[in-house]
Amino acid sequence: MSNKLLTSAHNLIANDNHHLICDHAHNAKDKKLILWFSDVGIGDVGLVGGKNASLGEMHQNLAVKGVTVPNGFATTAYAYRYFLEKSGLKDEIKRILKGLNTHDIRDLARRGAAARKAILAAELPKDFKENIVEAYYQLGAKYGSHHVDVAVRSSATAEDLPDASFAGQQESYLNVHGEKALLKAVRDCVSSLFTNRAISYRVDKGFDHFSIALSVGVQKMVRSDLAASGVMFSCDPDSGFADVTVINAAYGLGENVVKGRINPDEYWIFEPFLKEGKESIIKKTIGSKEWRMIYSKGTNSTKNTKVSACDQKKFVLTNEEIIQLAKWSVIIENHYKRPMDIEWAKDGKTNKLFIVQARPETAHQSKRDVNMMEVYKLTVPKTGLQVVGTGVSVGAKIGVGKANVIKSVKQINDFKPGQVLVTKMTDPDWEPIMKIASAIVTDAGGRTCHAAIISRELGIPAVVGTKNGTSTIKNNSPVTVDCSQGETGYIYKGIIPAKVEKTDLGAIGELPVKILINLGEPDQAFKYSFLPQSGIGLAREEFIINNYIKIHPLALINYQNQSKRRKIAERKTAEKTQKIKFDKETVKKIEELTVGYTDKVQFYTDKLAEGVAKLAAAFYPKEIIVRFSDFKTNEYANLIGGKYFEPKEENPMIGWRGASRYYDERFKEAFKLECRAIKKVRETFGFKNVIVMIPFCRTVEEGKKVLEIMAGEGLKQGVNGFKVYVMAEIPANIILAEEFAKIFDGFSIGSNDLTQLTLGLDRDNGTLAHIGNEKNEAVKILIRQLIKVAHKYNRKVGICGQAPSDFPDFAEFLVQEGIDSISLNPDTVLKTSAMLAKIKKPANKSTIFAAILGLIGLSGL
Numbered sequence: 091m092s093n094k095l096l097t098s099a100h101n102l103i104a105n106d107n108h109h110l111i112c113d114h115a116h117n118a119k120d121k122k123l124i125l126w127f128s129d130v131g132i133g134d135v136g137l138v139g140g141k142n143a144s145l146g147e148m149h150q151n152l153a154v155k156g157v158t159v160p161n162g163f164a165t166t167a168y169a170y171r172y173f174l175e176k177s178g179l180k181d182e183i184k185r186i187l188k189g190l191n192t193h194d195i196r197d198l199a200r201r202g203a204a205a206r207k208a209i210l211a212a213e214l215p216k217d218f219k220e221n222i223v224e225a226y227y228q229l230g231a232k233y234g235s236h237h238v239d240v241a242v243r244s245s246a247t248a249e250d251l252p253d254a255s256f257a258g259q260q261e262s263y264l265n266v267h268g269e270k271a272l273l274k275a276v277r278d279c280v281s282s283l284f285t286n287r288a289i290s291y292r293v294d295k296g297f298d299h300f301s302i303a304l305s306v307g308v309q310k311m312v313r314s315d316l317a318a319s320g321v322m323f324s325c326d327p328d329s330g331f332a333d334v335t336v337i338n339a340a341y342g343l344g345e346n347v348v349k350g351r352i353n354p355d356e357y358w359i360f361e362p363f364l365k366e367g368k369e370s371i372i373k374k375t376i377g378s379k380e381w382r383m384i385y386s387k388g389t390n391s392t393k394n395t396k397v398s399a400c401d402q403k404k405f406v407l408t409n410e411e412i413i414q415l416a417k418w419s420v421i422i423e424n425h426y427k428r429p430m431d432i433e434w435a436k437d438g439k440t441n442k443l444f445i446v447q448a449r450p451e452t453a454h455q456s457k458r459d460v461n462m463m464e465v466y467k468l469t470v471p472k473t474g475l476q477v478v479g480t481g482v483s484v485g486a487k488i489g490v491g492k493a494n495v496i497k498s499v500k501q502i503n504d505f506k507p508g509q510v511l512v513t514k515m516t517d518p519d520w521e522p523i524m525k526i527a528s529a530i531v532t533d534a535g536g537r538t539c540h541a542a543i544i545s546r547e548l549g550i551p552a553v554v555g556t557k558n559g560t561s562t563i564k565n566n567s568p569v570t571v572d573c574s575q576g577e578t579g580y581i582y583k584g585i586i587p588a589k590v591e592k593t594d595l596g597a598i599g600e601l602p603v604k605i606l607i608n609l610g611e612p613d614q615a616f617k618y619s620f621l622p623q624s625g626i627g628l629a630r631e632e633f634i635i636n637n638y639i640k641i642h643p644l645a646l647i648n649y650q651n652q653s654k655r656r657k658i659a660e661r662k663t664a665e666k667t668q669k670i671k672f673d674k675e676t677v678k679k680i681e682e683l684t685v686g687y688t689d690k691v692q693f694y695t696d697k698l699a700e701g702v703a704k705l706a707a708a709f710y711p712k713e714i715i716v717r718f719s720d721f722k723t724n725e726y727a728n729l730i731g732g733k734y735f736e737p738k739e740e741n742p743m744i745g746w747r748g749a750s751r752y753y754d755e756r757f758k759e760a761f762k763l764e765c766r767a768i769k770k771v772r773e774t775f776g777f778k779n780v781i782v783m784i785p786f787c788r789t790v791e792e793g794k795k796v797l798e799i800m801a802g803e804g805l806k807q808g809v810n811g812f813k814v815y816v817m818a819e820i821p822a823n824i825i826l827a828e829e830f831a832k833i834f835d836g837f838s839i840g841s842n843d844l845t846q847l848t849l850g851l852d853r854d855n856g857t858l859a860h861i862g863n864e865k866n867e868a869v870k871i872l873i874r875q876l877i878k879v880a881h882k883y884n885r886k887v888g889i890c891g892q893a894p895s896d897f898p899d900f901a902e903f904l905v906q907e908g909i910d911s912i913s914l915n916p917d918t919v920l921k922t923s924a925m926l927a928k929i930k931k932p933a934n935k936s937t938i939f940a941a942i943l944g945l946i947g948l949s950g951l
Contacts, residue, residue: 123169123221127162127309132426138164139245139305144448152425157418158444161232162240162309163225165276167247169218170303173280177212180300183284187299192290195503195522205284214277222276222308223269229310237267239311239385241446242275244282247303260288260304264343265311265391272308279306287521294525312446315384315392316438318406319344320354321538323451324361324419325429327546328485328537331616332429334372334707335359335419338538339406341397342382344433344446350515350535350542351394353377353555355406359416360707360775368776371412372703373612374696376686377536378402378557403685411436414443422448431543463620465917466574469587476583478563479531481556483579484542486617488572488588489529489551495565510571512563516541524548529571531559531581553579577613591917598622598920599927603904604911606715607919608890610634612701615708618916622923625712625779626705627838627913628890631719631764634701635729639694641680643760645672645731646690649680670734679730691763698767699775706777713779715815715838715890715913718764720785722747743852748786748817753795761796765803772812773804783815783838788822790829797833807835818887819843824876831883837876838913841891845869864893865900877907886910894918898925905929 119125119137130138130146138146142164149159174180186204191197230238244260261282263275282288283304292299312319320339325332338347338354346352354377363370379402386393407415415434422445423430433447466488468475494509496502499519505511507526514533516524517540524530524544532541535554545552551573553559563569563581570586573579604624609615610633648670672680680690687693706714722742726732735756739745746754752761771777782805787793793816797807800814807814816823816830819840823830830837841864846852848869849862862869873889880887888911894901895918904912905926914922 119166121168122166123172123218124225125164125166126225127159127164130164136247136303137166137168137305138307139167139247139303140449141243141245141447142305142307143245145307145309147425148422148445148448152421155421157421158442160310160312160444160446162229162307164245164308165218165222165306167303167305169221170280170305173212173215173218176215179208179212182208184300187289190289190293192293192522193526195505198286198290198522199503202284202286202289205289206281209281209284210277214273219273222273226269226272226308229308233310240266240272241307241309241311242266242272242279243307243309243447244279245305245307246283247305260285262345263391264345265315265385267391271391276306276308280304285519287519290522290525309446312435312444313437313439314435315343315382317436317441318342319433319435319446320347320406322415322419322432322434323429323538324423324432325451326616327431327451327542328483329616329620330429331619331708333361333710334616335361335416336537337407337412337415337419337434338377338536340377340379340382341401341406342384342395343392344383344435345392346381346383346394347536347538348433348540349517350532350539350554352379352381352534352536353557354379354536354538356536357407357412358704359412359419360703360710361416361420362710363776364413364417364420366776369409369774370416370776371409372707372775373700374405374412376403376405379406405686407436411443418443418445426450431538463592463920465591467589467591467917468570468572468574469589475586477580478569478583479553479556479559479581481531481553481559481579482535482537482542483573483575483577484537484545484552484554485550485573487549487551487590488570488574489527490570490585490588491528491568493531493563493565493567493569495560495563497560510569512559512565514560515539516544524550530554531556531563531571533557533559551579553581556581575614576611598923601923601926602929603909603926604888605919605923605926606888606890606911606913608895608913608915609705611637612704614916615705619708621916621919623709623712623919624911625709626714626716627888627911628783629702629705629714629716631698631702631717632721632725634698635719635721638701639697640683640730641694642726642729642732642735643694643763644735644757645676645680645729646684646694647759647763648672648734649677649731650690672731672734676731683730695763695767695770698764699770702767702771702780703775703777706771706775706780709779710777711779713781715781715783716768717783717785717817718748718752718761720748741852743846748788749784749792749796750786750788752784753792753799758799761799762803765800765805769804772810778811781813781815781836783817784834785817785840786819786843787816787830788820790826790833793830793833815886817843817890818876819891820847821872824872824879827876827879828883831879831885834885836886837880837888839873839876839887839889839891841869841873841889841893844872844891845893848872863897864891865897865903870903873904873909874907877909881908888913894922898922901926902929 127146127149132143132147135143183205186201190201230236241264243262266275318341322337324335326334337357340347340352340354347354356375358373360370360372379397381394382397383392383394429451431449431451435444435446491508491510493512494505495512502523505523508528510529511527512531530545530552532554535541541554551571568585570582606625606627607623608628609626610630684690684693723736723739723746724742727736751757772780813835815836815838816834817840818837845864877887890913894912895915
């Protein structure tokens with residue numbers, strides 16, 4: 091991808107030796123030592139570096155659109171070169187770096203220290219110092235303060251480029267007061283152009299050390315030490331999905347978030363709905379946020395203080411503030427015409443939000459081939475694997491190697507290529523070894539921390555925020571770092587076999603049938619949205635309940651009653667569920683999981699809605715079919731508190747499940763929570779692309795009862811395009827297909843259950859597996875008949891069972907029968923689609939099947 095960030099006014103071109111050439115037109119700004127943000131824009135990267143040019147660009151052009159950026163000024167690249175030439179530093183540093191081998195960590199450290207020492211020993215030219223001090227007092231006058239507090243940040247002329255972030259390569263200093271402290275901070279910033287990590291990074295990226303100059307930005311501090319700050323991406327930083335903004339937030343100054351010292355809050359916003367004024371926050375997660383960075387007096391200008399347990403359990407930002415930041419994210423992205431990595435801060439004195447930095451998001455800008463999809467997967471079952479750590483996964487790859495547990499940057503010389511780096515957190519000092527690691531694991535940090543940003547740029551898997559990885563992972567032990575399973579990353583003991591499948595998406599031809607996917611894991615949704623598909627044919631609520639809620643809905647309803655936060659009468663819960671008394675362990679788990687929610691029932695509704703909304707957002711505006719919960723009694727019993735509400739059944743597979751639960755007085759209140767979650771997704775969030783589906787509906791009467799409850803909760807068929815499908819997985823659904831077609835809007839064949847009930851099998855019983863599968867002729871006859879009846883009543887009919895994923899010839903059978911859609915497991919979409927592309931859908935159906943149906947007496951159904 092070309093560097094569109096750099097305009098023709100100042101185009102940075104790389105010659106064959108990868109040296110940067112500056113071709114901007116000479117003008118009055120070229121010989122200035124100081125330039126104000128109001129004087130520079132993105133065309134001035136060569137004058138004031140990427141960071142300061144971007145700040146000037148936003149200060150000048152986005153303020154009118156409501157984006158607030160603190161004012162400030164920048165020392166120039168000309169001033170930097172003027173300092174080096176006048177002091178003789180250029181020749182001295184060249185001598186120091188001559189013959190450097192950046193892969194020799196000790197040699198790199200020795201030479202880097204010598205270069206920095208030389209810069210710090212040199213005196214800034216007198217006129218340069220005078221310009222800095224004069225501008226500082228002018229800035230103070232603008233803000234009504236003589237010794238105004240400022241942030242002093244480095245901004246290199248080859249920084250924040252679309253294909254090289256140089257993230258954190260040079261130093262920044264916060265809460266700087268007075269001219270003496272400011273001049274020291276400026277010189278420290280200049281010396282940081284030659285930190286070990288910056289030297290190493292330039293060599294790796296092919297940049298000449300002296301083709302790059304350093305500008306220093308001096309910007310009015312936002313008093314986020316009294317409030318909050320963080321980072322946001324205008325896309326999903328892992329998959330590159332463009333229509334979301336991801337915000338990380340924590341208390342105090344932003345360095346803790348950027349450097350990954352804490353686990354921040356995380357908020358996901360669906361951007362297309364922002365203009366419509368809808369509540370587009372599709373996910374909110376509370377982080378632990380243990381530390382708050384604040385102002386300090388004395389030698390250190392900042393310090394970390396412990397955040398109270400009460401504040402840790404609160405969301406840092408209000409919904410209104412989250413939406414405001416997301417709107418700014420869209421404005422900034424639209425202005426720069428590319429996804430952006432943005433730092434924001436909230437001023438605790440004024441309660442106003444500010445943007446303090448914006449740079450191109452580098453992980454997906456130039457590297458992602460949209461036609462090539464890579465899928466990493468373990469080649470052995472996960473059951474039985476020993477998990478030694480979990481955290482937030484970064485990327486979707488799998489890495490293996492011996493763990494090198496390093497608790498201090500002083501130990502990085504001991505790191506070997508191909509090892510797994512395990513540490514508390516990383517900062518730019520760690521980059522010389524990060525680039526040779528097979529994977530990275532950190533105790534602290536969130537999705538936007540330093541370790542996450544750099545691992546994406548390097549293309550290696552990372553699991554951040556494990557909390558205790560440095561303790562649970564043994565040094566020098568072989569481990570597998572698995573980021574292929576969604577938001578949660580796993581570290582397994584030992585080297586686990588894995589593979590990567592690469593597929594050219596552009597090679598698949600036109601298909602004779604709509605391909606949908608089966609997906610219940612919201613954190614996989616954005617990645618799989620890039621597959622060639624027409625939406626989701628089966629979104630299982632069970633995944634969301636199991637992985638994000640984990641608590642039985644009736645346990646939450648009862649807990650709410652027991653805690654006396656609401657009167658029993660307000661809940662109108664069945665008499666049986668009001669008398670349950672939970673054990674201490676159950677109460678503890680409920681409290682831990684529902685942190686931030688005084689209304690525990692609302693926790694269930696919100697988390698279920700967020701999970702469904704993330705699925706809907708990933709595929710919007712394509713339709714997704716969400717199946718209401720279809721746990722069996724033994725599965726419901728395994729949820730927290732479930733043992734208090736679930737009967738023991740000899741054969742749960744054909745027991746109290748699906749529709750039979752929803753209208754039952756023992757479960758009806760829990761089903762209403764599912765209805766409220768769907769209503770929130772469709773009406774509050776605005777995802778009208780959500781269709782719901784009722785599973786295991788044994789009779790038409792059951793269907794009517796469930797539809798009545800749904801309508802009572804505001805989910806009425808036909809209103810705002812709302813559709814309700816039914817699973818066709820019981821022979822009765824097909825024998826009475828005409829009656830079911832009168833009350834439902836479509837069918838989805840659940841071939842797994844249909845097969846077991848047609849053949850009298852228990853599909854959980856391995857000893858009977860050899861008797862038959864979906865390709866059994868009895869099953870196929872039923873499927874043919876359902877397709878025929880569904881089309882007679884103008885109802886859509888698809889299949890969401892396992893069979894088309896497992897048996898290509900069965901998928902071909904479905905196409906020949908005229909099925910409307912086939913829903914496949916994500917890992918079989920490409921293979922099955924390639925096979926289906928070779929099939930031509932017949933214009934007219936064969937009459938032979940009608941004859942067969944007539945012979946067995948089903949043709950009149």
